[in-house]
Amino acid sequence: MTNDRRIAVLASAVADQIAAGEVVERPASVVKELVENALDAGATAVDVAVSEGGRAVIRVSDDGSGMSRDDATISVERHATSKITSAADLVGVSSFGFRGEALPAIGSVSRLEIETALADGAGTRVRVAGGARVDVTDVARRRGTTVTVESLFYNTPARQKFLRGARSEWRAISDVLTTMALVRRDVRFTLQHDGREALALPAAAALRDRVAALWGAPLAEALVAVDDVSGPIRVSGLVERPADVGTASRRVFVTVNGRAVRDNGIVRAAEAAYRSTIPSGLRPTLLLEVELPAGDVDVNVHPAKAEVRFRDRWVTERAVERAVRRALGTEESVAAFGAFNRGAFDLSAAPGTTLEVDALRSPLTAPESPLFDSARADQAAIAGGAPGDAVPAAPADEPIVVPPLVQLRRTWLMFEREDGLVLIDQHSAHERVLYERFMGALDRGETPSQTLLFPMTLHLAPAEAEAFEQNRDLLARLGFDVEGFGGHTLVVQSVPMPHPRFDAERCLRDTLASLAGDRLGSGLARHERLAATVACKAAVKAGDALAPSEMRALFLALAGTTLPAHDVHGRSTIVFLGWDELERRFGRR
Numbered sequence: 001m002t003n004d005r006r007i008a009v010l011a012s013a014v015a016d017q018i019a020a021g022e023v024v025e026r027p028a029s030v031v032k033e034l035v036e037n038a039l040d041a042g043a044t045a046v047d048v049a050v051s052e053g054g055r056a057v058i059r060v061s062d063d064g065s066g067m068s069r070d071d072a073t074i075s076v077e078r079h080a081t082s083k084i085t086s087a088a089d090l091v092g093v094s095s096f097g098f099r100g101e102a103l104p105a106i107g108s109v110s111r112l113e114i115e116t117a118l119a120d121g122a123g124t125r126v127r128v129a130g131g132a133r134v135d136v137t138d139v140a141r142r143r144g145t146t147v148t149v150e151s152l153f154y155n156t157p158a159r160q161k162f163l164r165g166a167r168s169e170w171r172a173i174s175d176v177l178t179t180m181a182l183v184r185r186d187v188r189f190t191l192q193h194d195g196r197e198a199l200a201l202p203a204a205a206a207l208r209d210r211v212a213a214l215w216g217a218p219l220a221e222a223l224v225a226v227d228d229v230s231g232p233i234r235v236s237g238l239v240e241r242p243a244d245v246g247t248a249s250r251r252v253f254v255t256v257n258g259r260a261v262r263d264n265g266i267v268r269a270a271e272a273a274y275r276s277t278i279p280s281g282l283r284p285t286l287l288l289e290v291e292l293p294a295g296d297v298d299v300n301v302h303p304a305k306a307e308v309r310f311r312d313r314w315v316t317e318r319a320v321e322r323a324v325r326r327a328l329g330t331e332e333s334v335a336a337f338g339a340f341n342r343g344a345f346d347l348s349a350a351p352g353t354t355l356e357v358d359a360l361r362s363p364l365t366a367p368e369s370p371l372f373d374s375a376r377a378d379q380a381a382i383a384g385g386a387p388g389d390a391v392p393a394a395p396a397d398e399p400i401v402v403p404p405l406v407q408l409r410r411t412w413l414m415f416e417r418e419d420g421l422v423l424i425d426q427h428s429a430h431e432r433v434l435y436e437r438f439m440g441a442l443d444r445g446e447t448p449s450q451t452l453l454f455p456m457t458l459h460l461a462p463a464e465a466e467a468f469e470q471n472r473d474l475l476a477r478l479g480f481d482v483e484g485f486g487g488h489t490l491v492v493q494s495v496p497m498p499h500p501r502f503d504a505e506r507c508l509r510d511t512l513a514s515l516a517g518d519r520l521g522s523g524l525a526r527h528e529r530l531a532a533t534v535a536c537k538a539a540v541k542a543g544d545a546l547a548p549s550e551m552r553a554l555f556l557a558l559a560g561t562t563l564p565a566h567d568v569h570g571r572s573t574i575v576f577l578g579w580d581e582l583e584r585r586f587g588r589r
């Protein structure tokens with residue numbers, strides 16, 4: 001009789017090694033699992049020491065709960081976990097671990113030693129080699145647990161061959177520890193490599209403090225705080241100021257319900273919030289923490305728990321985009337000379353404020369700019385104006401107070417505040433104003449246009465005629481009523497009228513030339529690109545002298561935008577120079 005049975009159940013040691021392949025890819029994954037276990041045990045301090053990039057020794061010590069002898073003995077068995085007891089517990093599981101896989105997986109491919117005690121004094125030592133328990137003995141130690149992993153992959157030579165050099169494994173370990181330290185800034189961490197201290201992080205109160213400890217205070221101070229709630233989703237964290245993007249190496253850190261994850265969708269959504277504030281191709285530093293109801297996210301979809309699945313990914317991503325965009329609309333995101341004086345940028349500090357009603361003021365006001373918020377209602381009171389005198393610049397009808405403005409070199413508007421000097425680039429600012437107005441027009445179709453008494457005729461180059469055909473519908477929505485006469489001739493019947501100095505013919509020509517030349521905003525959608533191009537061509541230029549009423553109108557219109565501090569090319573519209581910085585430069589401090 002032939003034996004036609006080909007399927008056999010694997011011996012458990014082999015099964016463990018296969019599972020280990022998924023959980024333990026390299027030394028850094030061992031560090032991650034052991035640190036997560038320490039944190040799950042309630043540690044307030046975690047010390048990690050590795051040698052030779054973790055290939056020789058990995059040791060993680062904690063001051064957490066420790067284990068009883070029975071628990072320590074069973075902890076190295078597969079599916080032995082104290083963290084869940086039923087499948088239902090998986091929903092909303094808040095511990096890092098829940099599978100009971102990590103210690104047996106690590107033990108099956110290394111020499112593993114666990115020393116642990118529930119209280120200072122009598123403890124237990126469990127040793128495992130290549131998946132087989134060696135012994136369980138007494139040991140004296142303080143409360144907590146120390147896990148030592150030696151000779152990783154010594155019994156799986158094929159896996160060992162795949163390890164990179166010590167340097168690259170070490171880098172991966174330090175990345176893992178950095179991530180854990182950002183997730184749990186309430187915990188003190190140290191990291192040593194070959195006996196040298198690489199990280200020493202005291203417990204920190206806030207994410208910004210931990211970032212300062214990791215990467216330096218200047219970087220931490222320059223980041224913009226994100227904090228926003230959309231329905232059941234909360235998004236918080238720190239993101240890079242648009243003006244700084246591209247100046248230092250980019251860092252990305254995302255957590256979902258307190259778990260660090262790789263999630264390109266969330267990163268892309270956050271990057272989308274930077275559209276029109278940075279040149280396409282530049283990638284901002286992002287540290288984002290997303291919290292949503294436990295039932296809306298599945299954490300058990302990846303062997304190393306590095307990914308999660310959202311019940312509604314679209315809603316989550318929109319919440320992230322909105323939160324970041326709001327952060328970029330705040331004063332914190334304004335570019336500054338030298339050290340930025342965080343939290344000090346408050347327009348209410350403008351001395352000698354006046355109230356003006358301006359005919360030129362943009363009729364389109366966006367509700368979401370916190371940058372100028374502080375200059376609203378309460379300042380009217382400070383300025384002594386009766387509420388009736390104030391300019392209703394926001395839909396909420398709260399007045400914005402316009403400080404005295406000075407034009408410098410026909411290029412910048414300057415005003416003084418209690419804490420420093422503010423410069424606004426008139427062209428960039430106007431461009432931002434018009435861009436948002438044109439985007440509103442494209443979304444809602446509400447640009448007032450003017451019929452020309454004498455229709456104007458334009459003769460176009462072939463590429464420009466093509467650009468016109470491609471954007472014809474959008475141009476019409478912007479208020480350009482144009483007829484194409486075959487060939488390359490256009491007859492323009494009516495044009496938008498964004499401001500009195502607007503030169504419609506020149507704007508249309510320049511826009512088509514620019515679209516044909518493909519110069520602006522290659523990372524933007526077609527309508528965004530058109531809005532950006534027309535805004536750029538229609539905006540007042542550097543060199544245009546502005547009347548006081550025009551300056552005030554521009555100030556107010558800028559205050560009504562969602563992203564007042566950034567133009568549509570990735571440049572700043574507003575720059576702040578604090579008195580403290582100026583004093584430093586003059587040696588007064």
Ligand SMILES: Nc1ncnc2c1ncn2[C@@H]1O[C@H](COP(=O)(O)OP(=O)(O)OP(=O)(O)O)[C@@H](O)[C@H]1O
Pocket residue numbers: 033037038040041062064065066067075076080081082083096097098099100101102103104144145
């Ligand atoms: N540092 C530690 N302090 C206290 N108990 C620990 C420690 N490390 C492990 N344990 C105990 O050992 C058990 C097994 O740990 P292991 O990492 O293998 O599984 P897990 O954390 O439950 O799940 P996962 O495989 O998802 O990490 C844990 O559930 C916990 O009870």
Ligand SMILES: [Mg+2]
Pocket residue numbers: 033036037096097098102103
């Ligand atoms: Mg674990």
